[in-house]
Amino acid sequence: MNLPEQVTIYEVGARDGLQNEKTAIPVEVKAEFIGRLADAGLTAIEATSFVHPKWVPQLADADELMAELERRPGVNYPVLVPNERGMGRALAAGVGEIAIFASATEAFARKNLNRSMDEQYAMFEPVVSRALAEGMRVRVYLSMAFGDPWEGDVPIPQAVAAGKRLLEMGCYQLSLGDTIGVxxxxxxxxxxxxxxxxSALAVHFHDTYGQALANTLAALQAGVTTVDASAGGLGGCPYAKSATGNLATEDLVWMLDGLGIRHGVSLDSLVETSTWMAGHLGRPSPSRVVTARSNS
Structure with missing residues (x-):
């Protein structure tokens, strides 16, 4: 099937998964959530975002969380940085990697960043340059890489041109986002x-149409070896109402196990962690594997 021997799971549950939750999650719960994810074997755990609290109230405690977080050896805790001010906060927090969040479409760039597509590059260039000068690695998300709720299908050349421009800034990895799951x-x-x-690509799928796992398999067959996923299938996008939950990490691990692909993550620990977090959120996990394991 032309599949990789090993896949890196880039865990986004603590940031992308929680950012749209209406229930306020205490900072100590978030810190324990991240610790449990690390204990399960995940080595790339996106911790939070240094966005203005007005836009994402759930992540208003980003500075406090990073100060409280017990950072494990061998585990990377990147943070999302929207602009130069956020970059300053990331430096103060002592993080080793940041992520930026760009758009493949004009409509979403204006909705999410209040910038045109060209203006978004101008906004990110000093952030990336400063991060690289400080010895940080920079990852970039390309949202709406497949479809956009305002513009419809996104032409492949348009997504490629945007992605390559971002990689040329010095980002080490480009995560192709199917933000609305089409x-x-x-x-x-x-x-x-x-x-x-x-080799510089990752994928970030949402399961709106039930295609996240099928799309992941297709990406692995095409040579991608990093997959974004969210514990328990949490997540959405505060600026795109049609974006439902992310690919559940447990569902991804179940598929990778079935394919014999190494990933280093304990499914049992993940299920236990997502069940625990579902209790704090007051609702069951949308992950099919978590549901199946909880009922077995």
């Missing part, structure tokens, strides 16, 4: 092939 396996493989070399 991608299909064929589209995934076409888009990845259009980049030529998949």
């Amino acid at each position: 991608g299909t396996a064929g589209h995934v493989q076409e888009l990845i092939a259009a980049f030529g070399d998949p």
Whole structure:
């Protein structure tokens, strides 16, 4: 099936997963959540975002969380940074990696960043330059890489041009975001092939149409070896109402185990962690594997 021997799971539950939750989660619960994810074997755990609290109230405690977090050896705790002010906060928090969040479409750039597509690059360039000068690694999300609720299907050349421009700034990895979950396996493989070399690519799927796992398999077959996922399937996007939950980390691990692909994560620990977090959120986990394991 032309599959990789090993896959890196980039865990986004603590940031992308919780950012849209209406229930206020105490900072100590978030810190324990991240600690449990590390104990389960995850080595890349996006911890929070240094965005203005007005826009994402759930993450208003980012500075406090990073101060309280017990950072484990061998585990990376990147943070999302929207602008130069956020970059300053990231430096003060002593993080080793940041992520920036760009758009493949004009409409979403204006909705999410209040910038045109060209203006978003100008906004990110000093952030990336400063991070690299400080010895940080920079990852970039390309949202709406497959479809946009205002513009419809996103042409592949448009997504590729945006992604390559971001990589040329010095970002080490580009995560292709199916923000509203409209991608299909064929589209995934076409888009990845259009980049030529998949080594700097990751994928970030939402399960709106039930295609997240199929799309992940297609991406693995196309040469991608980093997959974003959210423990318990938590998440959405505060600026795109049609964006439902992320690919559940447990569902991804179940599939990878079935394919014999190494990933280093304990499924039992993940299920236990997501069940614990669901209790704090007051509702069951949307992950199919968590549901199945909880009822077995």
